[in-house]
Amino acid sequence: MSTETAPATTESVETEHDHHPPHLQHHFVSSEQQFDSAKLGMWLFLITEILLFSALFVAYAVYRNWNPMAFAEASSTLDWVLGSVNTIVLLTSSLTVALSIHFIQKNDKQKTVISLLSTLVLAGGFLVIKYFEYMAKFEHGIYPGEAFAPTGSGYEYLAAIPYVPQFFSIYFVMTGIHGVHVVIGMGLIGWMAWRAHRGDFSDEWYTPVELTGLYWHIVDIIWIFLFPLLYLV
Amino acid sequence: MAHATDDHAAHGHHIIPIPTLLKVFGALVALTAITVGLSAFDFGMFEIPVALGLASAKATLVVMIFMALKYDNPVNMLTFSVGVLFVAVFLIFTLLDTAFRGDMDNVDRLTIEERERLNEQLQESDVDAEDLQVAPSDMQ
Amino acid sequence: MEAAAHAASQTDAEPRTYLNHETSLWEWLTTKDHKKIGIMYLISLAVVFLVAGLLAMAVRLELMSPDFSIMSASQYNQTFTMHGIMMVFLFIVPSIPAILGNFVLPLQIGAKDVAFPRLNLASWYVYIAGGALTVTALLVGELSTGWTFYTPYSSQQGTAVIFMTGAIFVSGFASIFTGLNFIVTIHKMRAPGMTWNRLPLFVWGLYATSIVQVLATPVVGITMLLLILEQTLQIGIFDPALGGDPILFQHFFWFYSHPAVYIMILPAFGILSELIATFSRQRIFGYRAIALSSVAIAMLGFLVWGHHMFVSGQSAISSIVFSLITYLIGIPSGIKIFNWIATMYKGSVWLQTPMLYALSFLFLFTIGGLTGIMVGVLGVDVHLHDTYFVVGHFHYVMMGGSVIALLGGMHYWWPKITGRMYNETLGKIAAGLVFVGFNVTFFTQLVLGSQGMPRRYYEYVDRFAELHMISTIGSFILASGLFLVLGYALHSLFYGKKAPQNPWAAATLEWTNVAAIPDPHNFTSTPLVTRGPYDFHKADEVFGGSGDGQARGDGAGSDASRLAPPEAAPSAPKEDASA
Numbered sequence: 001m002s003t004e005t006a007p008a009t010t011e012s013v014e015t016e017h018d019h020h021p022p023h024l025q026h027h028f029v030s031s032e033q034q035f036d037s038a039k040l041g042m043w044l045f046l047i048t049e050i051l052l053f054s055a056l057f058v059a060y061a062v063y064r065n066w067n068p069m070a071f072a073e074a075s076s077t078l079d080w081v082l083g084s085v086n087t088i089v090l091l092t093s094s095l096t097v098a099l100s101i102h103f104i105q106k107n108d109k110q111k112t113v114i115s116l117l118s119t120l121v122l123a124g125g126f127l128v129i130k131y132f133e134y135m136a137k138f139e140h141g142i143y144p145g146e147a148f149a150p151t152g153s154g155y156e157y158l159a160a161i162p163y164v165p166q167f168f169s170i171y172f173v174m175t176g177i178h179g180v181h182v183v184i185g186m187g188l189i190g191w192m193a194w195r196a197h198r199g200d201f202s203d204e205w206y207t208p209v210e211l212t213g214l215y216w217h218i219v220d221i222i223w224i225f226l227f228p229l230l231y232l233v
Numbered sequence: 234m235a236h237a238t239d240d241h242a243a244h245g246h247h248i249i250p251i252p253t254l255l256k257v258f259g260a261l262v263a264l265t266a267i268t269v270g271l272s273a274f275d276f277g278m279f280e281i282p283v284a285l286g287l288a289s290a291k292a293t294l295v296v297m298i299f300m301a302l303k304y305d306n307p308v309n310m311l312t313f314s315v316g317v318l319f320v321a322v323f324l325i326f327t328l329l330d331t332a333f334r335g336d337m338d339n340v341d342r343l344t345i346e347e348r349e350r351l352n353e354q355l356q357e358s359d360v361d362a363e364d365l366q367v368a369p370s371d372m373q
Numbered sequence: 374m375e376a377a378a379h380a381a382s383q384t385d386a387e388p389r390t391y392l393n394h395e396t397s398l399w400e401w402l403t404t405k406d407h408k409k410i411g412i413m414y415l416i417s418l419a420v421v422f423l424v425a426g427l428l429a430m431a432v433r434l435e436l437m438s439p440d441f442s443i444m445s446a447s448q449y450n451q452t453f454t455m456h457g458i459m460m461v462f463l464f465i466v467p468s469i470p471a472i473l474g475n476f477v478l479p480l481q482i483g484a485k486d487v488a489f490p491r492l493n494l495a496s497w498y499v500y501i502a503g504g505a506l507t508v509t510a511l512l513v514g515e516l517s518t519g520w521t522f523y524t525p526y527s528s529q530q531g532t533a534v535i536f537m538t539g540a541i542f543v544s545g546f547a548s549i550f551t552g553l554n555f556i557v558t559i560h561k562m563r564a565p566g567m568t569w570n571r572l573p574l575f576v577w578g579l580y581a582t583s584i585v586q587v588l589a590t591p592v593v594g595i596t597m598l599l600l601i602l603e604q605t606l607q608i609g610i611f612d613p614a615l616g617g618d619p620i621l622f623q624h625f626f627w628f629y630s631h632p633a634v635y636i637m638i639l640p641a642f643g644i645l646s647e648l649i650a651t652f653s654r655q656r657i658f659g660y661r662a663i664a665l666s667s668v669a670i671a672m673l674g675f676l677v678w679g680h681h682m683f684v685s686g687q688s689a690i691s692s693i694v695f696s697l698i699t700y701l702i703g704i705p706s707g708i709k710i711f712n713w714i715a716t717m718y719k720g721s722v723w724l725q726t727p728m729l730y731a732l733s734f735l736f737l738f739t740i741g742g743l744t745g746i747m748v749g750v751l752g753v754d755v756h757l758h759d760t761y762f763v764v765g766h767f768h769y770v771m772m773g774g775s776v777i778a779l780l781g782g783m784h785y786w787w788p789k790i791t792g793r794m795y796n797e798t799l800g801k802i803a804a805g806l807v808f809v810g811f812n813v814t815f816f817t818q819l820v821l822g823s824q825g826m827p828r829r830y831y832e833y834v835d836r837f838a839e840l841h842m843i844s845t846i847g848s849f850i851l852a853s854g855l856f857l858v859l860g861y862a863l864h865s866l867f868y869g870k871k872a873p874q875n876p877w878a879a880a881t882l883e884w885t886n887v888a889a890i891p892d893p894h895n896f897t898s899t900p901l902v903t904r905g906p907y908d909f910h911k912a913d914e915v916f917g918g919s920g921d922g923q924a925r926g927d928g929a930g931s932d933a934s935r936l937a938p939p940e941a942a943p944s945a946p947k948e949d950a951s952a
């Protein structure tokens with residue numbers, strides 16, 4: 001049985017036993033290592049999210065390149081005012097989530113919770129606006145796919161333009177998947193707010209809040225691209 | 234790991250001041266307004282580049298400041314860049330097909346051999362001098 | 374050395390191993406130990422391999438002769454479809470990383486576990502959920518799309534396609550979790566002194582693989598999701614009848630599935646480097662070239678997917694570009710082959726079973742790679758596409774490459790995993806059967822394809838009869854070899870000789886610094902790494918050898934036969950390791 005032992009080894013073993021913050025998992029040597037790992041893991045997860053959406057952007061690019069007119073016509077029926085408002089709503093929620101990290105870094109529990117809850121409210125607002133947008137479309141028979149059957153003034157003429165359904169399919173799939181991410185994000189943020197309230201986090205350790213924040217920003221970034229491509233063609 | 238301050242230094246945790254966050258937020262809102270404003274004009278082929286450029290500027294701000302990538306471990310930056318790079322690969326190589334789809338349609342339907350045989354046949358067959366006059370200069 | 378002595382006595386007093394620690398079924402199912410998760414993956418994947426292998430035998434039986442039939446045409450379509458899907462998505466893609474990567478990676482870099490043990494366990498459950506969905510797909514209907522799910526056929530099939538694509542979506546997450554975990558583990562969990570240049574090449578292979586897993590898998594996920602939406606809502610993105618573009622589906626599919634072939638082969642390259650170095654007792658030739666070529670392949674692998682679509686009707690310019698880049702892929706692959714051969718040159722090659730698999734790999738993968746270049750040539754592929762030539766090509770790389778490397782790796786690490794030695798003689802016989810059987814099965818398919826035999830056909834003309842018969846016979850030889858492996862592996866679990874700590878006198882940490890059967894926490898104390906992974910001479914120095922090449926510290930005791938010339942080497946070293 002051979003085991004190379006050297007000063008460094010004992011050192012790392014010691015570190016582990018001397019300070020043992022409650023959040024430190026046994027297989028990490030230090031909080032720093034644990035934090036760095038979590039963060040790199042999160043960034044890797046975020047690029048999987050980006051690549052997941054990339055296929056939708058590619059589909060968008062391909063069909064828009066082929067049918068620019070149909071896309072322009074179809075896009076003009078989307079409500080750019082609501083879209084802009086939603087963009088601002090999400091940007092604000094990004095700000096509040098960034099603030100929550102700022103406050104937890106300063107150990108200000110109350111402000112952290114408030115920032116997180118504001119984020120939650122803004123995210124909810126985004127979904128409500130999105131709901132009304134969807135409903136306005138469904139009312140006029142604008143559905144993804146086969147069910148697409150535009151009715152009513154301002155929409156009827158779409159039926160005659162080929163490839164308009166492609167635009168709406170892409171629109172619904174993209175915003176739908178984005179919406180699912182918003183819902184998941186709300187769950188995470190609510191959970192973080194509760195944990196922050198419970199006092200789980202401090203300036204020593206707030207990794208989950210930071211990771212949730214990263215996730216939320218990516219959701220925002222995807223919307224930043226969706227907005228001009230879908231609403232402002 | 235004794236003191237919080239040491240911790241921050243060691244972990245590279247950067248506290249972003251609130252004024253910075255607010256400034257970035259202001260810039261994001263301004264860029265959104267510009268995006269919406271510009272969409273009233275027709276830029277023709279530059280429409281998509283302009284829209285994407287503005288969106289990328291916004292995304293960069295979010296990634297760099299809100300997500301603190303600017304102050305973060307470089308390996309996270311590398312990770313993110315690689316992700317973006319491969320989105321570009323995906324997009325460009327797919328468009329390389331779809332934007333040029335059907336570029337073989339104007340290719341000669343005869344094989345080289347057939348074309349040669351046809352030429353030979355034409356050479357063998359008698360042609361009047363008149364038939365060979367195709368360009369205006371031939372007519373003189 | 375006080376601590377070392379301490380550690381040793383502790384281990385003697387209390388021989389706690391990961392296998393006799395927390396042994397109840399519940400503890401296994403909730404374990405966060407990377408080694409146990411590796412074993413759970415091993416068992417699950419073995420089942421999948423067995424089922425998918427039996428399906429392959431059914432296909433070969435059906436094709437044995439033109440006038441012999443065991444199933445209807447539609448059953449035939451379903452059989453090869455399930456064979457392909459299970460082998461690709463549920464077996465080869467996870468295989469090496471999830472089994473050997475899980476088990477070996479933390480040991481090789483001197484870590485207690487992977488960075489995210491819970492995520493690791495979740496990956497296994499997600500994989501099982503994918504398996505459950507696959508079974509559901511089989512129960513609810515017929516699946517005859519082939520593993521490629523090309524639209525519009527696939528988007529007009531029944532619910533089975535929905536469940537199957539759902540299964541691929543779900544099991545994709547298992548793959549992402551593993552890849553993500555490994556990247557972070559390799560970046561952040563290395564023991565002190567384990568620099569990037571000292572990483573064993575298996576770790577480099579896993580690293581490159583993980584990059585591909587993380588970048589490519591999300592795209593197959595969304596593709597499958599879109600296919601489900603195409604089926605259920607007719608969103609008209611892929612179905613030409615609805616204005617969609619079926620070729621776009623192929624782009625999406627191959628954007629994942631070409632890189633996926635590198636998910637399969639890169640870890641195999643990693644295993645090969647370990648085997649060749651250890652069994653040649655030579656420092657690996659061109660360490661850096663091998664390491665970086667893996668990463669280069671991982672990246673370049675994203676730029677060639679269109680070579681699967683040369684005759685799909687994609688634009689000629691993209692065919693040309695994809696074809697050109699495809700040639701480039703040959704370069705890093707070639708670099709590796711040359712480096713391995715150079716490593717063996719003047720080494721003392723020790724022909725144990727793992728090395729036999731490594732040599733098989735060199736032979737088979739070279740054929741696989743060269744036939745790959747052949748079909749990568751635009752003009753040639755017009756003739757060969759969708760023929761048995763392509764079937765031959767990818768079996769040479771996937772079976773002859775990945776699976777052979779997996780077998781080699783399993784034999785190599787079997788003593789560490791189970792604490793038992795397998796029967797070396799039977800091992801060699803099985804390796805021979807597999808090699809011969811494989812070539813008889815698949816070389817004939819290369820010939821068949823070049824003569825025009827199309828793939829996925831239920832019937833064929835008489836002139837192909839002899840070659841098909843030979844191929845079927847080969848598949849039986851191959852199967853007998855694989856069943857022999859299964860047999861002696863199970864046998865060794867109960868009756869195999871106890872394995873010493875380092876039966877192969879290897880120099881990487883999992884052999885030098887870990888007990889014969891690893892401790893639940895892997896290392897008794899964090900290792901300090903002061904040498905490269907293939908510094909066999911230094912391994913003796915550092916680990917307490919007397920400098921005569923007979924390391925004491927590697928746990929193989931003073932059993933001189935270990936380093937004796939190859940001919941004299943007994944199949945299994947002496948039993949009592951810790952004496």
Ligand code: HEM
Binds near residue numbers: 699703741757763775
């Ligand atoms: C030197 C490297 C390689 C080159 C140049 C290459 C090239 C190609 C080309 C051009 C095709 C398309 C043939 C056709 O459909 O007409 C192909 C098919 C295929 N290759 Fe490779 N390949 C290489 C390595 C690999 C490896 C390492 C694997 C897997 C481990 C692999 C797995 C496959 C599979 C599964 C297919 C068939 C897919 C299908 O249509 O079902 N290849 N290869």
Ligand SMILES: [Cu+2]
Binds near residue numbers: 677681
């Ligand atoms: Cu390929």
